[in-house]
Structure formats: C-alpha cells, structure tokens
C-alpha cells in the first residue's frame with residue numbers, strides 16, 4: 001500500500017489560517033508600538049500609570065532582532081522587554097502577552113505558560129494581558145485547527161529562553177563571573193557556587209541594555225526541569241468570569257453606542273427587493289433602517305436590511321415589524337430531503353474513482369464475506385452559546401472593531417474589500433468569544449457590523465438573535481457513505497470501498513469546508529485494497545469548519561464500519577482494530593501530520609485497559625471502542641452504555657486515552673477532552689439541521705437541542721507520556737467518541753446505528 | 767414607555783423611558799450597563815440569563831421588566847458579598863477551573879446559588895435535576911457538579 005495517502009497533511013479544511021494569511025493589521029501595531037506595544041489601548045491606559053512604558057523590540061522568530069535595547073526610564077530604571085511577549089519591570093511585575101483569541105480553548109492561559117516556563121518564573125508572579133493584533137510581531141494570530149499549540153511551541157519557548165539567557169548574562173556581568181556558571185530559578189539568577197542570588201526585577205534595568213541573542217542559539221529547558229507545564233493551572237480570566245466582568249464581545253459598551261440587527265433573507269444568498277423601511281423607522285427607539293447590498297461573497301457580507309435602534313430589544317421588536325420582499329433569483333433553493341434522495345441514488349451506483357489502492361474488485365471476488373452498510377449524517381450548527389455579534393465604530397476615517405472572532409487578522413482584508421477602507425485604517429481589538437468550534441473562523445458578523453457602522457455616526461453593536469444565528473451559520477456538512485467491506489478466507493479485512501459524495505462550493509468548485517473525503521481518513525493502513533468513489537454535487541448552503549472538520553463525521557463512519565467488519569469476521573474488535581494499524585512505524589514523511597501507528601497502538605491499548613476491555617457486562621449493557629488521529633492528536637476511547645427495552649441509552653462512562661505529545665495544561669486539556677465527549681453525545685443524540693427552499697428550519701435550542709447535565713457520562717482520561725511536540729486539544733477527542741458509543745450500543749442491543757442522529761432510529765440519550 | 771424601579775444587588779435603580787415589555791435581561795444589559803447576565807436563546811431554553819428575583823432563580827430573558835418593578839434582583843455582579851469575599855460557588859468555580867469559554871457560567875452559578883439556598887447538601891441527582899435548564903455548550907458539566915459539591919462542603923462526594 002502506498003504510504004502517501006497516509007500523509008495527514010492539514011488540508012485547507014483545517015489549515016484555515018493559510019487562507020487568511022495575507023491580511024494584517026499594521027496600523028494598530030504602529031499606533032500602539034510607541035508605548036505599550038502588546039496591549040490593546042484600553043488596557044494600556046489602565047496600565048500605563050504604573051508601568052511608565054517601555055520600548056519593546058520587534059520579536060523576530062529567527063532571532064534576527066537587533067538590540068535596539070529596551071529602555072524607557074522610570075525614575076532611572078528600565079523595563080526589560082526583549083521581545084513582544086515579555087515585560088519585566090523594575091518593581092518586579094512580570095507581564096506576558098497572550099497572542100491568540102480566547103474562545104474557550106484555554107489559549108490565553110497555556111500559551112503564556114509556555115513562555116513563563118522557559119523564562120523560569122513562578123506563575124503567580126505573572127500578569128497575562130491579551131495582545132494586540134499584529135502579524136509582524138506575533139505571527140499568525142488565530143484559533144482554529146488546534147493550530148495554536150504546534151505553531152507556537154517553538155517561538156514561544158524561544159521568547160522565554162531569550163529573556164532568561166539575557167537575565168543570566170546581566171547577572172554574570174554584575175558579578176563578573178561566566179554566564180555558564182549561573183542558573184535561573186523562579187524569578188532569580190543564582191550562583192550555585194556561592195549561593196548568591198539576584199532577582200529578575202533587580203536585573204531588569206541592566207538586562208534592558210544588553211544585546212538580544214539570536215533565538216536559534218538559546219537553549220531550552222529539559223522536560224524534566226519543567227515546573228509549570230503539565231500542571232493543573234486554572235484559566236487566567238476566571239476571577240473576571242465568576243464575577244461577571246465584561247470580557248466577551250457581546251459585553252462591549254462604548255459611549256453613545258447604538259444597537260443593530262441585519263436581517264437577511266431566510267434563503268441563502270437572497271437579496272432585498274424592497275422593504276417597508278418607513279414603517280420600521282417609526283418603531284419606538286429606531287434610529288435608522290436601510291438596505292445593505294452586500295457582496296454575496298461566501299463568508300463576507302450578505303445582503304439584508306439593517307435596523308439601528310437605541311437598545312437591543314427595540315432592534316429586535318422593530319425586526320418583527322419589518323416586511324421584506326426578497327429577490328431569490330440567485331438564492332439557494334436546496335432542500336435536505338431532495339439532497340438525500342439524490343445522494344441515495346448516486347451512491348447506490350458506481351461513481352468516479354477518486355482514489356484506489358490494490359484491486360477492490362479482486363477483493364470482492366475472492367472474499368469469504370462481503371458486508372454492506374449505508375451511513376449518513378446531517379448538517380449541524382455550531383451553536384456557540386454567545387450568539388454572533390460584533391461592535392464596530394467608524395471614527396476619523398478608521399474602522400475599529402471589538403470582535404469575538406477566531407481569525408482577527410482576517411477582518412481587515414475582508415472589510416477593506418467591502419468598504420474600500422485601507423487595511424491600515426482597520427483596527428481590531430481582541431475580546432473573549434463565547435465558544436468557537438470553528439464558527440468564528442468566518443468573520444461575516446464583523447463585515448455586517450462594519451457595513452452598518454460605516455453609515456451610522458456612532459459606535460454600533462451588531463447583535464444576532466439565536467434564531468438568526470441558527471439560520472445563518474456555516475454548517476457542518478452532511479454526508480453519505482455507501483460502505484462495502486470484504487473479509488478474506490483467513491478472517492482478515494481485505495478490502496474496503498466507500499461510495500460517497502463530495503459537496504462542492506458552488507462558488508469556487510472546491511470541496512466545501514470540512515467536506516473533502518479521502519482514503520487517508522480511513523486510518524487503517526494494513527487494508528490491501530481500498531477504493532474511494534466520489535460523486536461531486538455543487539452546494540449553495542454555506543458550510544464551515546466545525547470542530548475537527550471532516551474527522552468529526554467520517555471517523556464515526558469508518559470506525560463503526562471496522563467494528564462491523566470485525567463482527568462479520570467473528571473476531572474481537574480490539575484485536576481486529578490493532579491489526580489494521582500493522583507494525584509500529586511512522587508512515588509518510590514522518591512529520592507530526594503523518595500517521596504514526598505506534599502511537600495509535602499505544603492509545604488503543606491504553607483505552608482498552610482502562611476501559612476494562614473484555615470484562616463481562618450485564619444484560620442490556622455494552623462496551624465499544626474507537627480510535628482516531630486528527631489535528632496531530634491520537635485518541636482512543638472506550639464507551640460503556642446501558643440501553644433499556646425502549647431504546648433509552650445511558651452513556652455510563654467514556655474512557656479516553658490520549659497522546660497529544662507533551663501536555664501543557666492538565667486542567668485546560670482535560671476540560672477540552674471532557675467537552676469534546678459531551679459535544680459528541682450532544683450531536684449524536686438528536687441534532688440535525690435541515691433546510692427547505694434554501695432556508696434552515698431549526699430555530700433555537702428546542703428543535704436543535706444541546707446535551708444537558710443529567711445526560712453527562714463519567715469521563716476518565718489517561719494521558720500517555722510521550723516526547724512528541726504538543727498538539728492542540730480543542731478537537732481530536734471529538735472524532736472517536738461517537739463511534740465508541742454506537743459500537744457500544746451495538747454490543748448492548750445487536751442494533752447497528754448507521755444514521756445520525758440516533759433519534760432517527762428511535763434511540764434516545766437519557 | 768414607563769419608569770421602572772428595581773433594587774439591583776441592593777441598590778435602588780430607576781430606569782425611565784423604557785418599554786415595559788422589555789425583558790429584564792436587556793434592561794440590565796442595555797439600560798443599566800450590567801452585562802454579566804448573558805443572552806443565549808431569549809426563550810427560556812438555556813439559562814444563560816439566570817438572575818435571582820427575591821432570592822429565587824429566574825430567566826431574565828423571559829421576564830418583562832414591568833414584572834420586577836419594586837422587587838429585588840440579584841445578578842452575577844452581586845453574588846459576592848464584596849470583592850474580598852466571594853460566594854463559595856465563585857471560589858469553587860475557580861478552584862475546579864470550571865469555565866471553558868465561560869459564557870454560560872454566570873447563569874450556572876446563579877442557578878446553583880438558588881439550589882444551595884434551598885438544598886445546602888445536594889446529591890448528584892439533585893444537582894443534575896436543578897441544573898438541567900442550564901446549557902453549557904462547551905460541556906463543563908462534570909466540573910460544574912464537582913464545584914457545587916465543593917461549595918456545599920460535600921468534600922467532592924456525591
């Protein structure tokens with residue numbers, strides 16, 4: 001079998017920042033650079049009184065930064081700031097910048113932890129501030145594809161190690177000894193020979209005058225020397241969260257602010273013909289109402305009617321009085337029912353071969369057993385608990401945003417294209433997002449806020465109702481897989497065929513986001529004959545990246561079907577699954593993106609052990625296992641369920657074994673894993689987005705329900721200790737969970753679930 | 767349009783020129799500038815907007831401001847005694863690092879506070895039942911339950 005299909009390169013599906021990489025926000029950078037460069041202006045104002053500022057050097061990854069020396073005087077003393085991330089003040093305060101958007105994945109805590117570890121300071125002494133948006137100094141600033149961790153692992157360790165090295169050099173100069181004889185220890189430089197020590201604060205002024213070493217030349221701490229990484233560290237925003245401070249996008253308030261909604265056509269890409277604007281303007285509290293043309297670019301500005309009011313409620317009320325005649329000539333007219341019929345028909349017949357290894361027909365001809373199974377899963381909404389919103393203010397020719405986005409650097413480009421404002425006149429302030437899951441990778445809400453703010457002489461908070469949020473999402477794409485598998489005479493899985501279809505974006509002809517299905521997704525390199533047949537169907541309904549794009553749906557199909565095959569072969573599922581990985585080895589180019597069967601074997605065995613694999617269960621109970629490698633993380637999960645005679649399913653326990661390389665924050669990491677498992681159960685229980693005439697039917701949490709507390713299982717996590725580089729944890733625990741649970745339901749009931757959500761087959765999660 | 771007087775977190779606040787059908791949620795957020803109380807669904811389905819009315823948890827998105835005229839409302843901003851003395855739930859929430867995105871947590875804590883006021887030593891199933899109206903999209907349910915036990919002094923036991 002050729003290895004190259006086992007290169008799990010992060011296809012554009014996941015590696016979304018590449019799509020956005022060109023857009024930057026230089027102006028905001030320049031504006032702030034003079035004073036406190038990594039702080040948004042409001043924080044800067046707050047801190048500047050105590051800080052006295054400090055000139056900060058541009059942080060350059062390869063360490064080419066020159067010593068322009070960090071000195072701004074505070075009563076003759078200097079703040080030490082060797083790069084954009086770190087400030088050590090003579091009064092002992094240590095400020096570390098958190099560069100990426102926080103949407104609940106814990107990044108505002110764990111990225112600064114990496115710096116603090118290498119800087120060798122006690123975590124309690126660190127103040128974390130959210131950085132400004134500036135690609136030149138912070139590189140890509142986005143939250144998606146679990147990329148924050150792998151991308152920043154080396155640069156952030158370098159940032160900390162450069163500062164530590166300079167503090168050692170400063171102490172060496174102070175004491176007239178060699179730097180090699182000194183050690184850093186929790187905010188001090190010590191001389192082990194004579195026991196002398198000096199604090200970072202006391203060294204700050206001197207360190208600020210030294211040359212900044214090349215980042216490539218500094219040495220990192222050994223993993224055995226870590227004092228912070230891997231510990232249970234609570235989120236840095238917790239004190240503000242538990243007391244209700246205004247952290248989120250929706251909480252932003254500016255003097256004289258008005259509130260707006262942009263009402264869009266229920267059918268995607270419909271345009272406004274006319275609207276009763278005068279009636280709406282006469283509604284109480286309404287300041288203005290006007291038509292927004294939009295540019296109808298996927299992910300940018302949809303046409304609609306803007307209503308601006310003195311309060312959110314008045315804007316919502318006025319929306320009820322709005323009557324629009326829509327031009328649907330170019331709108332979606334698609335229906336989920338029709339698509340399903342078409343898909344059933346297409347996938348029942350041979351389709352164009354997208355990928356083939358070996359000879360599938362020969363496998364069928366020579367098979368001892370042939371198994372067929374038709375799998376289908378629906379579209380899904382992200383349902384961030386904080387509905388989409390954005391605050392924008394057009395002042396002095398500049399457009400300034402407070403945007404709960406996962407891709408802040410992408411806003412300037414889009415808004416510049418739409419409104420013709422120069423990119424350097426677009427400023428984006430980072431705010432906390434109430435859930436990401438991939439929804440906020442797309443900045444349609446920011447484009448809308450800009451379009452309204454451009455016409456209104458006041459700061460504008462654009463609000464989406466829950467109903468608007470569900471009707472205008474970028475959905476997880478649904479899918480269809482007509483699976484065929486063969487068992488040869490020795491009881492081995494000899495062939496696997498997937499007749500599927502790939503939805504393509506009607507605009508650009510490429511697979512929709514999260515919709516590219518490839519043989520590599522099967523993750524069973526020992527199967528000698530594999531064929532993927534894929535019909536392509538153009539789609540207008542907008543699709544987006546949804547937690548673990550592609551993997552979130554296909555892992556369930558393939559990991560269920562392998563269980564079906566094991567059952568057909570009359571073999572133990574664990575042993576059969578392990579057989580599919582083959583010998584421990586690293587496939588493809590042996591990068592972190594390539595499948596490492598050794599890591600797969602280890603997590604699968606660990607999950608089986610902790611999950612009591614093979615231990616007898618009571619009548620009505622079942623245990624299932626599944627594995628998946630996604631977003632650079634290896635996860636195997638064992639689920640235990642109890643199913644009663646009315647098909648009520650209680651997920652009793654989910655055991656997770658994870659190899660994510662080095663674990664950065666035990667608390668944040670476990671929270672992500674627990675959340676992913678809950679999300680998987682939530683999704684499989686009864687979630688389904690359907691559409692008719694190009695409009696989504698589900699409206700709120702009553703017809704698109706989320707899992708509630710009584711249905712949560714016990715979740716147990718085992719972290720495998722490996723030396724691999726760390727990976728992000730927002731996604732990879734999700735994909736195997738669904739299959740582990742449906743496999744367990746099969747063991748408990750003998751019923752194979754091949755349709756999501758499981759409510760379609762009469763099962764209910766209780 | 768009406769003038770409404772509410773005692774919010776022990777302070778008398780007057781809102782003039784407000785549509786009396788305005789949900790308490792938006793009165794708090796837009797008129798009083800208290801944004802700790804969150805909007806999730808607007809239909810009583812998620813619990814993000816939970817506040818206390820005379821000590822009992824209610825959904826502020828589904829309560830018109832006219833219905834609370836002259837009454838005592840407590841929001842997340844007023845859950846603590848004062849800045850130095852947080853409510854045991856707030857302490858427990860930090861200890862267990864409950865939040866992921868954190869958006870639901872104000873509502874979760876307000877609902878939990880109402881539970882503990884009537885049932886100081888809840889069991890797992892007491893907690894599950896009392897908290898079933900509060901959605902956490904991020905799935906922090908295990909930690910919420912643990913934190914409620916801790917705040918109740920249950921020592922983490924079920």
Ligand code: FES
Pocket residue numbers: 804805806807808809810811812813814815816825826827828
């Ligand atoms: S916003 Fe009130 S219950 Fe959801």
Ligand code: FES
Pocket residue numbers: 104385434435865866867868869870871901902903904905906
């Ligand atoms: S922590 Fe995000 S919704 Fe609960």
